Amino acid sequence: MIFNTFDYYFFFLIPAALAFKLSPLPWRPWVIVLSACFFYVYFSLLGFGGVVGAFCLSIFLWESIFSRLYRPGAAICFIGVVQSVIFLAIFKYWNYLTGLAWSATSANPWHWSGAFLPLGISFFTFEFIHYAVDRYRGKTSAGAVKEYLAFILFFPTLVAGPIKRYEDFLPKLRAAEASWLDLQTGFTRILVGLVKKFAVADLMTAFTNHLNAADIAIADRRVLPLWLFAYGIKIYFDFAGYSDIAIGSARVFGIVVPENFDWPYMRSNIADFWRNWHISLSTWLFDYVFIPLGGSRVARLRNYSNLIVTMFISGVWHGAGTNFIVWGLWHGMLLTGNRVWRDLRGARQVSTVGRLIGWAITFTTVNLGWAFFCMDLPTARFFFQRLLIG
Amino acid sequence: MNTILWWKQVLDFFGGAADSPPEDSPQWFLNPVVRGLWWGILLFLVILFSGQTSKFIYIDF
Numbered sequence: 001m002i003f004n005t006f007d008y009y010f011f012f013l014i015p016a017a018l019a020f021k022l023s024p025l026p027w028r029p030w031v032i033v034l035s036a037c038f039f040y041v042y043f044s045l046l047g048f049g050g051v052v053g054a055f056c057l058s059i060f061l062w063e064s065i066f067s068r069l070y071r072p073g074a075a076i077c078f079i080g081v082v083q084s085v086i087f088l089a090i091f092k093y094w095n096y097l098t099g100l101a102w103s104a105t106s107a108n109p110w111h112w113s114g115a116f117l118p119l120g121i122s123f124f125t126f127e128f129i130h131y132a133v134d135r136y137r138g139k140t141s142a143g144a145v146k147e148y149l150a151f152i153l154f155f156p157t158l159v160a161g162p163i164k165r166y167e168d169f170l171p172k173l174r175a176a177e178a179s180w181l182d183l184q185t186g187f188t189r190i191l192v193g194l195v196k197k198f199a200v201a202d203l204m205t206a207f208t209n210h211l212n213a214a215d216i217a218i219a220d221r222r223v224l225p226l227w228l229f230a231y232g233i234k235i236y237f238d239f240a241g242y243s244d245i246a247i248g249s250a251r252v253f254g255i256v257v258p259e260n261f262d263w264p265y266m267r268s269n270i271a272d273f274w275r276n277w278h279i280s281l282s283t284w285l286f287d288y289v290f291i292p293l294g295g296s297r298v299a300r301l302r303n304y305s306n307l308i309v310t311m312f313i314s315g316v317w318h319g320a321g322t323n324f325i326v327w328g329l330w331h332g333m334l335l336t337g338n339r340v341w342r343d344l345r346g347a348r349q350v351s352t353v354g355r356l357i358g359w360a361i362t363f364t365t366v367n368l369g370w371a372f373f374c375m376d377l378p379t380a381r382f383f384f385q386r387l388l389i390g
Numbered sequence: 391m392n393t394i395l396w397w398k399q400v401l402d403f404f405g406g407a408a409d410s411p412p413e414d415s416p417q418w419f420l421n422p423v424v425r426g427l428w429w430g431i432l433l434f435l436v437i438l439f440s441g442q443t444s445k446f447i448y449i450d451f
Contacts, residue, residue, distance in 0.1 A: 002446075004440070004446075160446065160448040186406070188404070188405070188425075189406030189407065191406075191433060192404075192405045192406050194436045195432055195436055195439075197446070198439035198442065199435050202439065205442070238446055239446070239447060241446075244407075259407070263398065
């Protein structure tokens with residue numbers, strides 16, 4: 001919900017953007033912080049952990065205080081990264097990790113029955129880590145507390161990205177002045193995002209609802225790929241629609257935030273697909289996981305394992321379930337396959353036919369991978385069993 | 391390939407992902423009446439298909 005509610009536009013986006021525009025420059029970060037606090041409490045009370053969820057706003061306050069200690073080369077930055085990961089692990093993976101030791105939930109003495117996810121935790125964790133690491137590397141300035149709070153609490157991108165970078169956001173925040181072009185582009189983007197969500201993604205639900213063991217068991221085999229393809233359409237238009245609304249909302253403030261999608265399904269290889277699918281996540285994983293692991297400037301085998309480890313982490317981040325790990329590994333293997341192919345083939349130009357074949361392979365393999373994303377592992381296995389064997 | 395790129399840039403412009411259309415595009419792309427009509431169509435589609443109240447996949451996942 002949130003972006004497809006009237007409350008978001010009439011209680012938060014429009015009043016906050018107006019207050020931001022009318023405020024003197026030094027007050028503007030506080031306008032963002034104040035409106036974001038109301039936003040966080042309001043939507044937490046409506047369904048993201050209730051009162052306890054609303055109290056998770058204190059995570060931001062703690063982060064804003066703790067991050068003042070970061071200095072280039074200081075070990076405290078490392079502690080900042082660890083505590084961000086611990087926050088995420090507790091809220092997102094507690095029941096999954098403790099449940100690994102017990103087969104039934106009722107037998108798990110550590111089971112947290114009231115578990116909930118604080119609003120946006122999967123995304124703001126990335127921004128916390130990015131800031132700690134970049135402060136350590138001396139790549140970003142500290143900025144004022146109000147500016148860092150505005151960065152981590154900026155509500156158009158707080159819930160599900162795009163994942164921002166502080167050194168990119170800070171100058172935009174300081175110089176933000178919404179022009180008529182910003183407003184018309186922003187509102188166009190929001191409307192297009194809503195159409196993607198309502199008129200395409202939600203319509204696909206009629207097909208994707210069948211992706212369960214009972215329906216798969218009785219379905220005609222020929223319809224199974226169509227259901228999975230419908231999920232591929234749904235997840236793209238759902239998340240691209242969400243991203244359009246987030247980017248458009250930020251633009252109404254006069255702030256340009258990173259893009260998340262650039263026609264990913266039109267790409268002719270898996271590496272190119274990932275450069276254009278959930279771009280802000282892909283670049284984050286590249287900068288903060290793949291490169292620190294050694295990137296591609298290492299021996300070939302090490303390079304392949306770096307790709308698999310990076311996508312494994314991407315899978316783990318996407319959800320607390322073994323199916324997400326398999327989904328991540330699937331993409332890790334595809335990226336490794338692509339890398340092997342490029343190593344073997346060299347830098348020769350790809351023909352149009354080659355590009356078409358590459359597109360078909362990429363599109364098919366990405367869509368097959370969604371089976372692990374939208375179904376738990378036994379159901380996904382059953383899906384492929386029915387699809388391939390009968 | 392250039393035609394495909396041109397159409398991509400046009401769609402990006404009407405989708406709000408680009409501030410301006412490709413250089414050789416017709417002038418009426420920038421007409422405020424066209425912009426208004428486009429917003430009308432989008433708003434009509436939003437109203438037509440709204441009310442399904444499904445959550446976004448990537449929120450609270």
